[in-house]
Amino acid sequence: MKLNMSANGGSAAGGKKIITRFAPSPTGYLHVGGLRTALYNFLFAKNQGGKFLLRIEDTDQAREVKGSDKQIIDILNKLGIKFDNSPIYQSKRLKTYQKYADQLIKNNGAYFCFCTPERLEEMRETQKQNKQAPKYDKTCCKLSDQEIKDNLDKKMPFVIRLNVPKDKTIKWDDLIREEVEFNSNDIDDQVLIKSDGFPTYHLANVIDDHEMEISHVLRGEEWLSSTPKHLLLYEAFDWEPPQFAHQSLLLNPDKSKLSKRQGDVSVQDYLDKGYLPESLINFLTTIGWTEESGSEQEVYNLKQLIEKFDIKRLGKSGAIFNLEKLDWLNGWYIRQMKLDDLIKLCQPYLKEIKDKELIAKIVKIEQERLKKIADISENIDFLYKDIKYKAELLIWKKSNREETLENLVKTEDFLMTLTDNDFTQTETLEKKIITWIKKNDYGVGDILWPMRVALSGEQNSPSPFEIAWVLGKEKTIERINQAQKLLK
């Protein structure tokens, strides 16, 4: 059955409600790829007026990192991605999985396996040597009821395996990849219940998706080859499977699956550097997704994304996670911000500066230069610390030492005539100084270049008006005076 995706009412053909989920395992930080998956599921559900649920897949006790579930939820909330349920923990549903596993054993969809890890390893080694795909050889599937009972009575450790049928074609209509087909002979008898009694991903995932009435599963392409196993499970249970959509992977610059080692992959790391939630969301969803053809929009907020999101517009090929565009996007969002909001965001990065007014001024003149908030602390020492530079730097390319000194003296004299009040706004300062330059027919660069270097000590910096505004009249004149001494 094909679901009608164009419905706006939130229900597909057959009256089935749209429900998606995000199902992270709490094994560490939230990965940018994970965020993208969460985002797509969220956007799709909200676009369809459906529900977006959270499930914590904590069936691997060994890999679990305490507290990471809370962290993941926190970040998602911070980014505006809200769930319609309180999280479901798989570790609390062991009995349910057990019950369904028993059912599978009864209908021959699964079987007990008593093979030791040693035997399995040996078997795989032989298979490898014979250039065969490593695959369980179904030894325990042939055990008689009596043998199984005896082993169980002897308290032999066991797992439960999926009984994959022979010579069967398994196919489905993937929402992104269209028809995908596998032969069951290539599929391993996957472990469903581990010897510690916990289910594996495959079992728990299918049972939970069914019980949570998940209608659409959007997940990474790395799951494509396990989908046949899941489909087999749905069939064994006689359940209707959800619609699958396997989205492309985020890639390293060398095109391998995005990993640590080649850069940051933790969402928190990006947040810490001062990437804004808006740009992270914008960037992550538009990597691999475009709205209807013809649109040339690059900047989207969450609300717009919800309005426009469409699974059909997700791309098939992997995408390199390239920071250049993120930087541009983030800079764009920073430039659009209200100054007061930006100041608040910048404060944690300017702990060294106690003067609140000074912080506000610094943020104002740096706003258009920032790519990320953390950049605010770079190259601003000259605004509140003593400066040091070579005298030659003061001399403009079209000028010389004598002229420069002369101009600095003139500038100082002129600045002396200004009031403290003139220094309360960059615009006033700029207007007064430019008027003075024009009136006396001085060269703009002849005056402004030395003035700026005298104030900043830098080759590149904000304009002299902005720096003077930050420094105030007294400090400004003091620095121009210093520059004169340096030239003598």
Next chain:
RNA sequence: GGCCCCUUCGUCUAGUGGUUAGGACGCCAGGUUCUCAUCCUGGUAACACGGGUUCGAUUCCCGUAGGGGUCACCA
């Protein structure tokens, strides 16, 4: 290696059986009252290859190559 997926500028991508193959980022150049940044204008740059099908393929089909994913009592 088996199986599966993918392939348009450097990157993210739009697109069509006949287009000057479009946009964005980056880069380059010019302009915007000094430098940087911003902003504006312009420029650079792509249909992996080989066969078909067709009057005509970047577009449809087949193959090749390349890349990727997956082959656990991890998810």
